[in-house]
Every structure is written in structure tokens, then in C-alpha cells.
Amino acid sequence: xxxxxxxxxxxxxxxxxxxxxxxxxxxxxxxxxxxxxxxxxxxxxxxxxxxxxxxxxxxxxxxxxxxxxxxxxxxxxxxxxxxxxxxxxxxxxxxxxxxxxxxxxxxxxxxxxxxxxxxxxxxxxxxxxxxxxxxxxxxxxxxxxxxxxxxxxxxxxxxxxxxxxxxxxxxxxxxxxxxxxxxxxxxx
Amino acid sequence: xxxxxxxxxxxxxxxxxxxxxxxxxxxxxxxxxxxxxxxxxxxxxxxxxxxxxxxxxxxxxxxxxxxxxxxxxxxxxxxxxxxxxxxxxxxxxxxxxxxxxxxxxxxxxxxxxx
Ligand SMILES: [Fe+2]
Ligand SMILES: [Fe+2]
Numbered sequence: 521x522x523x524x525x526x527x528x529x530x531x532x533x534x535x536x537x538x539x540x541x542x543x544x545x546x547x548x549x550x551x552x553x554x555x556x557x558x559x560x561x562x563x564x565x566x567x568x569x570x571x572x573x574x575x576x577x578x579x580x581x582x583x584x585x586x587x588x589x590x591x592x593x594x595x596x597x598x599x600x601x602x603x604x605x606x607x608x609x610x611x612x613x614x615x616x617x618x619x620x621x622x623x624x625x626x627x628x629x630x631x632x633x634x635x636x637x638x639x640x641x642x643x644x645x646x647x648x649x650x651x652x653x654x655x656x657x658x659x660x661x662x663x664x665x666x667x668x669x670x671x672x673x674x675x676x677x678x679x680x681x682x683x684x685x686x687x688x689x690x691x692x693x694x695x696x697x698x699x700x701x702x703x704x705x706x707x708x
Numbered sequence: 709x710x711x712x713x714x715x716x717x718x719x720x721x722x723x724x725x726x727x728x729x730x731x732x733x734x735x736x737x738x739x740x741x742x743x744x745x746x747x748x749x750x751x752x753x754x755x756x757x758x759x760x761x762x763x764x765x766x767x768x769x770x771x772x773x774x775x776x777x778x779x780x781x782x783x784x785x786x787x788x789x790x791x792x793x794x795x796x797x798x799x800x801x802x803x804x805x806x807x808x809x810x811x812x813x814x815x816x817x818x819x820x821x822x
Contacts, residue, residue, distance in 0.1 A: 545772075614774055615787035621794045632790045639774045639786075642762075646771070 521598040525657075529597065532654035539650060539658065540599035543590055545613030546643050547601065550587040552609055553636055554580055556617035560633065563623035572626060572679060574689060576633065579672045581694020583640075586665045589702035593661055614639035630680050637673035644669055664698040710822040717815050720744065725768065727759035733821055735808065738763055738779045745779045746810050746819035752803035768805070775801075782807040 530536050557580035564573040594601065602608040617636040620628035644666035651659040674685035696703070712730050720726045720739040727749055728735050734749030736758040749758050751770040762769045767776040767785050776786040782805035791798045808819040 612773070615790070618790070618792050618795060618798075620790075621792040635786060635790050642769065642774055 522596050525596050526598050529655040529658070534651060534654050536597055539647075539655070540594060540597055542613070542643075542647055542650070543594050543597075543658070544599060544601065544608075545611050546647065547587050547590040547594060548608050548612040549614040549640065549643065550583045550590065552612045553614070553617055553640075554584040554587065556619070556636075557583065557633075559619050560617065560623075560629060563619055564626075564629060566624060568626040569624070569629075572629065574693070575675045575679070577693050578690045578695075579633070579637070579675070582668050582672070582696050582699065585694060585696040585699050585703055586668070589661055589665065589699050592704070593658055597658075613643050627680070630676055634673060634676040634680065637669055637676060640669040641666065641673060661699075661702050664702060667698040668696060711811065711818040711820050714746065714817045714819055717744065717812060717817060720817075723763055725758070725761050725763055727757065727761070730821075734758070735819060735821070736761055736768060736805075737817060737819075738768060740766055740779045744810055744812065744817055746808040746817070747777070747779065747782050747805040748808075751775055752805065753801050777805045780807070 526536055557576055561573055561576040561580055564570070564576055591601065602611070614636060617632050620632060622628060644662045647662040648659060648666060651662065671687055674687055677683070678685050714728050714730060714735060715726055715737060720737050722739050724739055726737045728737060729749065734757055736747050736749040738745045738747070740763060747768070750756070751758055751772065753770065753773060753775045756770065756772040758768065758770055760771045763779065764776070766779050768779050769776050774786070775784060777783065778785055784802040784804060788802045791802065808821055811818050
């Protein structure tokens with residue numbers, strides 16, 4: 521924890537305990553989503569599934585990257601991840617993205633994926649609103665993640681035919697073009 | 709019938725919610741599509757207060773886990789729409805919010821909490 525790192529945020533008028541609660545819930549949602557998206561990607565097979573597999577993989581790796589980017593900020597502000605991973609999973613800020621009853625039904629798969637991304641967008645939009653102009657570092661991290669969550673929603677929603685996004689696939693799986701610079705513990 | 713005075717209409721602009729707790733009973737008020745709605749102010753998922761809940765169209769969004777409820781019926785919308793039916797234990801998370809009858813008199817919102 522950095523004493524002044526926390527103090528400047530408190531003095532700017534942010535309730536740091538409330539913010540930490542939101543960051544830990546967000547980190548948990550990223551971690552659990554990484555797990556569930558692994559199962560969704562594995563089951564994304566067949567004529568329709570193979571096309572979906574790559575964007576699930578991009579979103580899956582980037583959600584893990586979001587966890588990596590959030591974690592140091594939680595500790596900088598004096599917070600901590602729960603010691604017990606069961607407790608950590610329980611505080612996830614978004615519902616679990618379960619594999620649908622019929623994994624061969626790509627509409628069911630896409631519905632799970634797009635709703636998970638929409639929940640993530642709401643989460644980071646809220647954190648951005650809470651920190652804007654006050655906690656510059658958390659704001660920048662949350663904004664970088666928000667950029668990627670908006671892209672994830674767009675990938676899945678355009679797969680459902682809801683309209684084009686203008687995006688193209690990542691150059692490398694889960695490249696995290698926005699969040700990468702905050703993954704200082706993970707990237708050499 | 710036990711109507712309780714909850715708030716002034718102008719305290720809840722269109723598309724907004726307000727959390728009140730008269731006599732220790734949490735209620736979430738919402739202004740949607742020209743109507744005022746009053747529902748239980750506790751999310752039945754994990755019993756967290758709906759204080760600060762955001763309204764997305766007709767859906768109240770719990771700030772803790774983003775469970776969403778139809779403001780008109782109290783029914784869970786999300787994650788009901790993605791929870792697989794072959795995992796029946798999840799259904800216990802999807803209990804609805806109770807919807808209370810509302811009347812407006814002289815700019816005051818009253819709800820029957822009985
Ligand atoms: Fe994410
Ligand atoms: Fe995502």
C-alpha cells in the first residue's frame with residue numbers, strides 16, 4: 521500500500537472503502553469470467569461454433585488481463601483479495617456465465633456472452649463515474665478496461681446480427697490494446 | 709390497506725430511482741415511462757439494499773451484482789435469461805421483487821406496504 525497514493529484519493533472526496541469493494545467485485549467477475557469463458561470456448565465447436573471460438577478466446581484472455589490490471593491497484597489503495605478463493609468467487613460483481621443447457625445452440629451461447637459483457641460495461645462505467653477527476657489512476661485503468669469491454673460486447677452482438685461494429689479481430693489472441701500498459705507485473 | 713407516504717414526485721425524475729426506508733421497510737421507487745413504481749428495496753439474490761440502483765429502460769439494476777428486475781412486475785430479467793434450466797439450484801437466486809400498489813396525492817407518493 522502507498523500511504524500518499526491512498527490519501528490523495530481520499531482527499532479528493534472518494535470513499536476508498538466503497539471503491540475497493542467495487543474493484544474487488546470487478547476483479548472477481550473478471551477471474552470467474554475467465555474460468556467460465558474457458559468452458560464456453562471449449563464447447564464452441566461445429567459449423568457455427570468454430571467461428572465464435574476465436575472471439576471467445578480474445579475476450580477470455582483479455583478478461584484475465586483485466587484481473588491482472590486491477591489487482592495491483594487494489595493493493596496500492598490498501599485493499600486485498602480475499603484469502604479464500606471461494607469467498608472471492610462469491611463477491612463477483614456479475615452473475616456467473618454458465619455453459620447453456622445446449623452448447624450446440626449458438627444463440628444460447630451468444631446470449632450468455634453478450635450479457636456478461638454488458639454487465640462488465642455497467643461495472644466499469646460506474647467505476648469511471650466514481651473516480652473521474654478524483655482518482656486519476658483508477659479512472660485510467662477502469663477506462664482502459666471499459667474500452668475493451670465495449671469491444672467485447674460489439675463482437676458478440678454483431679455475431680448475433682445486431683449491427684456492425686467496424687472492429688476486426690485482434691492481431692494476437694487477447695492482445696488487450698488498451699489495458700496492456702497497466703499489466704506491469706505480467707508483461708516484461 | 710396501509711398506505712405509507714414515501715416521497716415527493718419531483719424527487720424522482722424520469723428514468724431515476726430513489727431508495728427510501730419508512731419504518732425500517734426498504735422500498736425502491738422508480739419513475740419509468742410516466743409512472744411511479746414502488747418495489748421491495750432489497751435484492752432477493754443476496755439481500756443487498758437497492759440504494760443507488762440504476763434504471764435501464766424498464767429494468768432496475770442492483771448495484772451489487774447487476775441482477776435486473778422488471779420495474780412493472782418485479783420479475784427477474786437478468787440473469788434469468790442466461791441461467792441454464794438444467795441447473796435448478798440457481799432458480800432460488802431469481803426470486804422477484806414485490807411490487808406495491810402506488811397512489812399519488814397532492815404530489816406525494818404513497819405505497820401500500822401491507
Ligand atoms: Fe473484463
Ligand atoms: Fe469482457
